[in-house]
Amino acid sequence: MSSPVSYELVDDIGVVTIDNPPVNALSQAVRQGIHDAIQVARSDASKAILILCEGRTFIAGADIREFGQRPQEPYLPDLCTEIENSTKLVVAAMHGTALGGGFEVALGCHYRCALPTARVGLPEVKLGLLPGAGGTQRTPRLAGAMAALDLITSGNPVDAGRAASLGLVDHLVEGDLREGALDWCRELVAKGASRRKTSELHVETISDGVLADYRAKLAKRARGQVAPQKIIECIEAAMMLPFPDGMAAEREKFMECMQSPQSAAMRHLFFAEREATKVSDLPADTVLRNVDKVGVIGAGTMGGGIAMNFANAGMQVTLLEVSDEALSNGLQTIDHNYMGGIKRGKLTEAEALERRGRITGTTNYATLADADLVVEAVFESLDLKQDIFAELDSVCKQGAILATNTSYQDVDRIAAVTRRPKDVIGLHFFSPAHIMKLLEVVRAEKTADDVLATCMGLAKKIGKTPVVSGVCYGFIGNRMLGHYGREAQLCVIEGAAPEAVDTAMEQWGMAMGPLAVFDLAGLDVGYKARQGLPEDKRGDPRAFRVADALVEMGRCGQKTGAGFYRYDPETRQRSSDPDVQQLIASAADDLDIERREIDSSEIVDRLIFALANEGMNILAEGIAQRPGDIDVVYVYGYGFPAFRGGPMHYADAVGLDDVLQRVQEFQQRFGSENWTPAPLLEQLVADKMTLSEWAKSRRSK
């Protein structure tokens, strides 16, 4: 098999070209190829060595697929040192995204040039890791300790211009990268540029006080995560220790992260997010429909955010409302969101104006006649949604995709009121819709393949992570949330204070505790949804007795200043409310519930295993394609900690036999209505199979 690395002498420049699609990851073969090329260049006529890549990007990092396997030589840290110690000048020429180990290779070079469109970064922390090939030791030597801390603890790439201002890139190449880089190499040779070893540079340090402050802020921002704190320790080592000792410290902490369950969880998510975009039974050659013009029905919070997504991606958007007043309120909210984006430096005024300019309003359905896609985003009433779809069926052109943003209604029943159910699909955005990354793509019984494929492609275009869900009440996320929320509210009425439940879940890693989430979403939303269900479909009445009482007292959550908590009108800070304690105690009395101490491990197990158990049922029914999809839904839609990998990965990590045992214990204690072990869970334990082995076995079918 030919090497993914080639070497040629271009005049007196040795050119090392890496060609390992799709992202030139540093597989063993690539590392070997670079090593071999450097060896050849050592003794040929070259005066300098240029490293660059074919394809869409410079090296985007170590090959994550090799993690967990036996490490093979040449090891990346050694390769970067070999490059730095080369007897010939070595220059990196970057385009696309030079990330992780790829950027570390560039940092090992004596000089770096890039296209202005290039982005460079060290995203390892997003995999629960840290740069393990000198990134934590060389970056501070070029950019200073503070800039290195920001770059490595955030994991966010910076554009080439910013990188140049930080000293991480020495030259921006306009036009053709290869030719421009070759010219620059010749200039460096001509002017006798030295082999500038980054390892020999001095680190611009920061004080202990600033570092302590940074550590505290990071502990809050990256609550529960191990890698970010280890990154600080590496930067500290770079400031305090000679380079070789700093490298040794980096290697030690890198290996600790690599072997951590947190990194295993985050690497699982990396691939799960990419696999979620694939629909296993969709023919690869499905022709996509063209989508340039988009209509959005309803200019409320969701409709406005949805409209912004499509406008931000360059599409023309028509926002429809029932009245001019409602329309102008909706457009004002959109203006407000764009202003907020400018204030936070997310976009320039010119960009905001351009995007806002793509959104127009109407109160006339006929305006949507030539829309390629229409997304309905009105409040949750099946009747109202059916009326709207009947209207759309009569005004929209043939071939238009008709989508509903419902978060739990039956999409088949919505499609059934049209003469074109194959063009109907669910596109369930999460609030705030212009920010949340997740998009549940609900495949209805008659949804056509090209409609589904088009929407999966569109999701990526508007910066969303799509996950396919079948039709059931609440789809993947909200269906599981019902079980999670039930247990949260049962823990409250059985004896745990709301803040005890939320604190337990937040310390475990959830972005926000369940009761606080319900207050944020609005307790009236759940109340109305329950009122819409027949009595026998509402579930365990003990679970929502308190929430219903709060709503009937006008305490709907943050929007009314009080719910399970009281909220400071200025800061929106939550605080416990003795009135709620009182209300809970009397509700428990009414229901003859003897309240008891509930410790945080019981709270965590009841809520998380309720999620995982229902996730098993969802997989068995084929509502979700694979366990990783459920994990992506929960991490990107429900604030589930990425360092735990999602509810299904977590169940596997804990061990399915332990999960089953705990679920059976809860069944004993709380009854089968709420706790019936999922048959798939029982089957996998009986077969001594993990969920990821089960998923793998289905993938190969």
Ligand code: T1G
């Ligand atoms: N290793 C293996 N496969 C990778 C990969 C990688 N580093 N990066 C991407 N892929 C695969 C991906 O799974 C997908 O495969 C295809 O490439 C296209 O990716 C020692 C330890 C580069 C910005 O964290 O952020 O270096 O699904 O769909 O949207 O310090 O991929 O087609 O089969 O994401 O255009 C550090 C990870 C590694 C960067 C492109 N590097 N990659 O985004 O395409 S750790 C990273 C990305 C490290 C050293 C340490 C993105 C991208 P498939 P894609 P994209």
